[in-house]
Amino acid sequence: MRSVTLGHYLPGNSLLHRLDPRIKLLSLLILIIALFLVRTFTGFILFAVFILIVFFGSRLPWRYFLRGLRPILYIALFTLVLHFLFTKGGEVYWRLGVITVEEAGVYLGAFMTLRLVLLVITTLLVTLTTSPIAFADGIEFLLRPFRRLGIPGHEIAMMMTIALRFIPTLMEESDKIRKAQMARGADFETGNVFRRARSLVPLLVPLFVSAFRRADELAVAMEARCYRGGENRTKLRELRTSLLDYLGILTVAGVTIAIVLSGV
């Protein structure tokens, strides 16, 4: 298994770990909105400082955290370069033939990249400190008001839980099948795009077969336990908000207001 750290829950006992998942999700939502309202660099700095404080409060290992960020590095870099090259306006900073880098491009590029990176960092802070089950419970609760519109909150949450639960299993399985086919001389690494796509058949067919088999078995196991959706279902872990949670959401709200006001 290679880097599967993106959003992989790390158990712990920090303040951030103990917060109610509903509060964390709500805070995440507020902070994301704030990120899109920020218009100035001062706003970003305020936001970054707040996130940094939260990060230290979470006691997550920074090395591990940075590794989780690696996949978006390329997207961020791509955004930056595109803006540098194609957004025009203002003073010309640099010129090479027809290629120019202008003020608006640098400004907007830096802006968008910062926004993207902060967005991922904030999300990671939540997913790394919230167990998948708590996460789904939080989603289910937050979707409750939409039930009248016909949105099945419980079912969505259950699907999420199951999907999350099976990601590591399927990763492991695909790793095993890949190795088994490599032991039979399969080659997944060389050749052009078409060759490589075709070489995936020995991997994908068994993977699909076993995914369907697992889904069948899970459905039977759930039926055997009389599962019939969310109605009248009680929970093993009742979500309870404490003083800490209220303080948390108040802090987030306060910081958000400060950030948004600073940027107006």
Added chain:
Amino acid sequence: MLIETRNLTHIYMPGTPFQVEALKEVSLGIERGEFVGIIGETGSGKSTLVQHFNGLLKPNSGEVLFEGQNLWRGDVDLKKLRSRVALLFQFPEYQLFEETVFKDVAFGPRNLGLEGDELEERVRYGLEMMELDYKTYKDRSPFNLSGGEKRRVAMAGILAMRPEVVILDEPTAGMDPAGRRHLMGQIERLHREENLTVILVTHNMEEVSRLAERLFVFSKGQLVLQGTPSVVFQSASLIREIGLDLPPLTDLLHRLKECGQNIRTDLFSLEETGREILQHYRRA
């Protein structure tokens, strides 16, 4: 020495909080034509070890050698190596993917560049070694076979590459006693008649004590014991301590000895054990 490891250490997901040291400083050697068994409790590193033998895993430190050549130094053709050192994973029936048994068994040899008559001959050889009739099976879908048949087709796919070494990772897991006896019988015959080097990873002590010439015992990523079955199973207390069982008949002999009987404990087969017990009580 055909396969050798020197101070082999393997760490999963190093540098993360999920880091696990699966193998610690393992040094061992396997000769050509041997039948060796690898035993140890679940998670002791057996499967990790055998995946180093054909270069599927790269050691974090230490060396793996095949015919004296370090796999990870110089330019060893790993694809070629894998056709000589074949590995059959646990529950190999889940690796089948083709439309017909023929195509699936042909996958390995075809990857070696074989075609036409030669390819067909290989497929025939593989299926026949597993006692699957070529004509009856070649056009059937591997997904419509019984569990035992699927497993034998997977095994045939490995044998069709004509390897010199086969590594079998718990080949009989989840099989019924008849199927198990059948499969092990075929493997034993291959070892005897084709001089195939066999490396058997298993939890079945009875099987391994009867078939293997030498045993390697693993516990928590370390090689704790090695030798012939009769030597290894003399260390009854160590074997039990690391969570393994003795072969049932050896266990019986050990228990009789623990009750104060002066009896031999280095036997495994029903005939020998029966004879020893009878003789012992006649003497007494």
